[in-house]
Amino acid sequence: MKRKAFLLGFYSIGGQVLLLRELVSSLNGDELFIGTALFGWLVSVAAGAYLGGTTRLGVRSTALFIAGVFVLPIVIVVARLSPLTVSNVVGEIIPFSTAALISIVMMLPPGIVSGWLFASITREGRAPAASIVQVYLFEGIGAFVGGVLITILAGGIVSTLEMAVLLGAVVIVGILPAYRKRKALLTLFAAISILAFSLVAQRTVSRFDCYIDGVKYESYRVEKSFDTHYAHQAVLWRDGSLILLTDNTVEAAYPDLLTAENLLIPPLLYKPDARKILFIGRAEFGIMQLADHLPGLSITALDPRRALSSKIDDVILTSNGVERIDNDPMAFFTRRQATDKYDIIIMNTGGLDSYKNSRLLTKRFLTMIKSSLTPGGLVYLPTRYDTDRYITAEQRALLSIIYNVLRESFNHVALWPGSMTLLFASDAPVLDIPYDSIINRLTNLEYAPQFISENYLYDRLDEFRMERLREAVSYSDQVNSLDRPLIPYYQVIYRAKTTTFDRHVVSFILSRPAWTVGIPLLIFLFFVLAGVGKQKKKRYGLFLYLTAGLVSLALELISFYVYQSSAGSLYAEMAALIGAFMLGLAFGTYYSVRVGRGRLEYPALLMLLAATVLFLATYDHINPQVLLFYHVCFLFVVAAATGSLFVAATNRYYPTGSETNRGAGYACELIGSSFGALFSTTILLPVIGLWWLLVALAALIVLAFVGSFLTARGA
Structure with missing residues (x-):
């Protein structure tokens, strides 16, 4: 039973992490x-856990493991091809409601297998409480090992699909019966088999990765297809043009002189004496080539995807005149690795749908990069919002937030309308120059732009267009921040206009958040129902299960968000964060089992409350050098308290007898976790902010503590 529980944890964390990546x-x-x-x-x-605990089919765990091994890679392939259900246009944005539905449906098959396995394995023990806790303990240990292994290998060494096949090989070998006399020989054989299979599978599945992208982008030739720690990358070729796809979104194209000129020429018109430029993003797709025509200009490109650099060099002739730094922008500035000063910093952030990109548009990050500007230096932000002819309400909301963040950090901000809306920021009055001076500087450039010409600027900087854009950025006074990341939130509303359903339903849900009051009301109703009646002591165990799942999952996601926003390189350190959480879960469970059947819920809830309050008071004041250690310790403590609370809930709900549904408690904990996953960082974080979200979680812990005391004397 212990070995199967370990493999369950290994398989579950693998299915979860790999499917999330894909x-x-x-x-x-x-x-x-x-x-x-x-x-x-x-x-x-x-x-799956509930059905496995009630069904009389008697499906054996070995059969479920084998089914899971085949289900996972199949679902990963289907997930990659899922955008074809909407459109076969390369880089087409998938409507929010459709994407949300796809993300939920793709998780169902391996999730049901994992839940059913939990109930099936616990049936192999006699006493319900003891077997459930034991499976939970070794599942946590397996998840710790699997989380660390998968995070280290997936993306950096093997692709997501290759990792799924390798994980399946480990599970298949693990469920083979181990005979005592031949235990050492079987272990050696298993290790050799896994190594041989992984080497063969890596080469075969790697070709299959390219084949899948070939099916997905059938009108293009796939030059490269691979994973990094940060994203899935594909380089496509058609009719003499290269397209770089990052996470199924067009990041850059080559040749594309119009975009290249828009990215590099405008800031030089405000800072004609610039010599050193920091470009945040990929510079190989036009910027490098354009820089060769501007002698005396030194460009440094900053991007964390080291593996992408070598792949691009195979398909594009790059310039030696541009220095490339493989580092995350937030980590680069937070850890004070930016020792040089720059005349211009170009923030080519790309799409702002993710926290990964929008975190750069906060006062925290802009204040950091100001210290790397020379006197009179400027920050340049080209965006993908088209304000050439019309500005929608959603664009106004987004542009006003971006403008307010820049105004918060710099004394002067300038705007250019157009198919790409451009923003400039500086503490010096270098932006306060008339139109004639801009044209004069354009004609004095050593490079004669083909697109950004005098006639082009005359039309683009028309006073009517400029005034309309200035009016648009006064739409609201909201700002994007670590406590309340509004840009991804409004970006969802902006994208929601792509379909009729999104326009009427999703926009209502996200722009009128009053309905979220129903969340605490539902929790309180469950609290009341669980805490009354003759069997309130036993039934209240279900509320403890719910609390353990909801609070722990919400705090884990909050920790991931804060760490990425503060340090930048979340994916590179994900192994330590996931490993700490899983190890803490196993430790808390093991320690509580050793202690016995005391009032475990009291110290567990107090420990969870203390960790939440301490995090609330300190998360924004941690030295960058110890950020990883801080979050590792926080997640370990939260998980240890959760493991202990799980044991306490189990002791309450399964006092005696083996006839009780052994999947019910585990299912209740997972329902709480699902609530934490769906509502914490997805909806409540941008609506109420990080501070109030943590306060709400602390209030839930206090409520659970009070309920534990009131129901302690029930039957």
């Missing part, structure tokens, strides 16, 4: 779908 990359890199996908995963695991 879904986010297939759904245009939008991290909001992590919440909806986790919701689908947890609901399906809960359903």
